[in-house]
Amino acid sequence: xxxxxxxxxxxxxxxxxxxxxxxxxxxxxxxxxxxxxxxxxxxxxxxxxxxxxxxxxxxxxxxxxxxxxxxxxxxxxxxxxxxxxxxxxxxxxxxxxxxxxxxxxxxxxxxxxxxxxxxxxxxxxxxxxxxxxxxxxxxxxxxxxxxxxxxxxxxxxxxxxxxxxxxxxxxxxxxxxxxxxxxxxxxxxxxxxxxxxxxxxxxxxxxxxxxxxxxxxxxxxxxxxxxxxxxxxxxxxxxxxxxxxxxxxxxxxxxxxxxxxxxxxxxxxxxxxxxxxxxxxxxxxxxxxxxxxxxxxxxxxxxxxxxxxxxxxxxxxxxxxxxxxxxxxxxxxxxxxxxxxxxxxxxxxxxxxxxxxxxxxxxxxxxxxxxxxxxxxxxxxxxxxxxxxxxxxxxxxxxxxxxxxxxxxxxxxxxxxx
Numbered sequence: 073x074x075x076x077x078x079x080x081x082x083x084x085x086x087x088x089x090x091x092x093x094x095x096x097x098x099x100x101x102x103x104x105x106x107x108x109x110x111x112x113x114x115x116x117x118x119x120x121x122x123x124x125x126x127x128x129x130x131x132x133x134x135x136x137x138x139x140x141x142x143x144x145x146x147x148x149x150x151x152x153x154x155x156x157x158x159x160x161x162x163x164x165x166x167x168x169x170x171x172x173x174x175x176x177x178x179x180x181x182x183x184x185x186x187x188x189x190x191x192x193x194x195x196x197x198x199x200x201x202x203x204x205x206x207x208x209x210x211x212x213x214x215x216x217x218x219x220x221x222x223x224x225x226x227x228x229x230x231x232x233x234x235x236x237x238x239x240x241x242x243x244x245x246x247x248x249x250x251x252x253x254x255x256x257x258x259x260x261x262x263x264x265x266x267x268x269x270x271x272x273x274x275x276x277x278x279x280x281x282x283x284x285x286x287x288x289x290x291x292x293x294x295x296x297x298x299x300x301x302x303x304x305x306x307x308x309x310x311x312x313x314x315x316x317x318x319x320x321x322x323x324x325x326x327x328x329x330x331x332x333x334x335x336x337x338x339x340x341x342x343x344x345x346x347x348x349x350x351x352x353x354x355x356x357x358x359x360x361x362x363x364x365x366x367x368x369x370x371x372x373x374x375x376x377x378x379x380x381x382x383x384x385x386x387x388x389x390x391x392x393x394x395x396x397x398x399x400x401x402x403x404x405x406x407x408x409x410x411x412x413x414x415x416x417x418x419x420x421x422x423x424x425x426x427x428x429x430x431x432x433x434x435x436x437x438x439x440x441x442x443x444x445x446x447x448x449x450x451x452x453x454x455x456x457x458x459x460x461x462x463x464x465x466x467x468x469x470x471x472x473x474x475x476x477x478x479x480x481x482x483x484x485x486x487x488x489x490x
Contacts, residue, residue: 076403082386083407089379090413092372094420100264100321110267112320115226122150123221124204124286128184128194129155132212133163139214140171144178148221153179154201156194164212190473191279192295192302199294208283209303215243215328216281223325224283231318234288235310237266238281239321243328245434249443250338251331253451256421256444259428263321269373270319274358274366276349276373277307277317281327288315296355300471301348308352308370312360323431339458340474346377346462347471377459384456418445 100110125143129136136155143153153175155168165181172179182198195209206228210216220238227236239262245255262278269275282303292309295302310317332338352358358370387410425444429436465471 087409124202129212233318234315239326276304342458380459
């Protein structure tokens with residue numbers, strides 16, 4: 073009897089977790105009006121705001137120059153670029169200084185002298201030097217659309233937003249079996265899920281292509297220098313203070329990035345993000361959210377690493393119990409509910425991959441769809457492993473920053489040549 077109750081409880085928990093996740097992923101596609109509202113509005117009038125664009129770069133000499141050159145192509149008239157380099161990273165510093173010398177009126181180099189380096193410390197180092205009305209953050213490998221700042225300027229002025237979160241999209245879906253799923257994850261997160269969070273008034277911001285009014289950012293004290301998910305933490309703190317966040321995703325305007333170059337690199341990246349979510353949960357800023365629904369959404373979102381770790385550990389046990397032990401028919405039926413949710417998720421992912429290819433002009437072949445389905449269980453295993461590793465590291469008090477290296481796999485031959 074106790075075994076049957078346990079199996080049913082676990083199966084129902086897994087089913088509802090999968091169902092909630094799927095429902096949130098589908099947010100942008102529920103109605104044509106919802107889908108249309110997720111895009112940038114066409115900008116009108118001349119730009120009135122000025123931008124300080126922060127580009128933290130550590131051991132990114134292979135991709136930094138291209139990113140700065142792309143930012144310099146912006147059609148907006150009022151912006152500055154602050155490249156932040158470490159005092160112990162001469163290769164990247166050389167590239168940054170060369171870019172500053174080529175465009176002295178636009179580009180400045182800020183040196184981060186912290187002994188222990190991480191992204192939030194680098195961003196905080198540059199914050200006092202920002203002269204713009206709005207601070208924007210980009211990563212050193214980003215491929216930014218020239219018209220993005222003009223659209224963001226209009227979004228601030230037309231909505232009265234304190235924060236504008238633009239879209240970020242991994243592009244090199246063809247590089248490996250896991251890169252396809254990684255690209256699709258970003259597609260669902262920035263195309264749909266973040267819009268739901270903004271609508272509900274609680275949002276874990278993305279790591280780049282995020283723009284915050286400078287006075288709001290300074291009032292908030294900048295970024296938490298010890299948090300491994302400084303973007304999520306900033307979004308939670310600003311949401312808790314009632315700041316208005318607007319999210320916009322347009323396939324033409326997205327910032328293009330690459331997936332991590334190896335499965336181990338992806339595992340470490342996900343470990344860092346998961347551990348950062350746990351840190352933000354433990355800080356309890358989310359408890360200041362005004363409504364019960366917002367606090368429950370925050371609790372569920374920030375506890376995602378626990379749920380993924382639980383899923384990774386309990387699913388094999390649940391399968392073994394179901395196969396090896398004699399259970400009543402109704403219990404066996406209940407154990408199939410997570411499989412139903414998984415099947416519906418696979419169907420939605422197939423449709424999403426088709427839409428991804430259509431929006432970005434990629435030819436998605438049958439092999440890609442098969443790879444998407446076949447790689448699903450292994451990708452979930454990797455996510456569960458990263459979550460378990462994050463919980464373990466947080467328990468042990470290990471919070472050193474594991475850097476993700478970039479090689480420019482999302483750039484075209486023309487981009488590299490330029």
